[in-house]
Amino acid sequence: MSRNLKKVTESQLWRSIFRHKFSDTPRNRVLTVVSNFFLHLHPPKVHTRGLKIRHTFCLGGLTFYMFIVETITGVLLMFYYRPTIEYAYLDMRLLEHVVKFGPIMRNLHRWAAHAMVILVMMHMLRVFLTGSYKPPREFNWVIGVTLLVLTLLLSFTGYLLPWDQLSFWAITVGTRMGGATPFIGAEGPFHTALGIRPDNDVRYLLLGDTVVGENALLRFYVLHCILLPLAATVFLLVHFWRVRKDGGISHPL
């Protein structure tokens, strides 16, 4: 057995993938982290305080995990969903009754989205309470706030896609507020100053129409599946990179 194992671990293929031995030495512990693409988000060593569960409650990491769950279940759902008024609701019903594992797929996507919003809020509270936004981490806090907004927008754009009464009226109510924007909303103060009407205001830009309809569904779909996830990914990468560059998980000076 051990001879066979040795044969495998010393093969060219194995050594081309894993570039170090697995014996428990400090050098190998470091190499496990720095020679692995996924683990190299971490430094080789962390401050003991940063290891305490009670310091972070894993809130930021779990928010990121929810983002991964959303990406995986979201891509699976895209195979079964067409963003048009004729098919959107029908596809939801088919997902519920016909598609194998359809309900669990959709439930996971929905509840992980809620969990992500809750976790990102709690993460912000944790970072505040530990004073982790203080120098040199000021700008990473700003990126974090941007990620909070992106999380809310991701969730909001996804909310319309089932095209049922709940989603339709929630988005109608939510986007109506956009129409009240001063200067650039048709119902906001000072809208006449720029000649803003319901068919050229900021709400029209968002919905592609004066009401929530076909265009809004398509816009929210593209925002939800492409633009916002890409934006969130970029900001996430910068967020993680800066945690490293600003000295790792915060600890008292």
Added chain:
Amino acid sequence: MEASEKKIDDGYEFVMPHLVIKELIAVIIASAGLLAWSLLANAPLLSIADPNKTENPAKAPWYFVGLQELLVYFDPWIAGVTIPTIIIVGLMLLPYLDVRKTGAGQYSFRPRMPEVIFFVFGFAMWIILILVGQFLRGPNWQFYWPWEDWSVAKSAEETLANMSSWMGIGFLILYFGVGFALPALLCKGLFRKMGSARYLTAIALVLLMYGVVVKIVLRLVFNIRYILTTPWFNI
């Protein structure tokens, strides 16, 4: 040479395995919880969207219901646009306004009492508004306790009054005047320590946050609809 034998106590630990194992456990627990939640509860799906059949009440997604709840007390341009914008900008400015080094990297309350109180107050307000909007508002956005029946209609009649122009202007000048002056007077050296730009921005944000509460109290206790009415907008 075992890594554990050659332990150097420099306040740091190897990520592998000490951090990685904790992350793995956290992910397993989160996955199990998520799977259980998804097996036990189905995501909601009502009848197909019908623009001619208004839902009553029509609620925004829960994380925006707090803003929708503010619509009771403010015009849409304040509740739906101005307040969220100020919250986001205020949050982003936070590290540049709070420049005290105390309590960096650890939980601490007493040395950072004012900051923690302001932030937790705002955070709690956010949660409370969401809870009220989500669970205590029924048809026509009327207030219903959880044990009250939504089919029993509540009277929408309320007699609300506006403050007169002079009273409104006076009230705002008094609130912001006292608000801006008081911290500097009570806490000697605060203005000089923070600098004028930081002091004014920070106090303005805090005053606006408490101003939301003041407006809610004015409405609920004194039946005041607007503090200030102008031909273009009302506050």
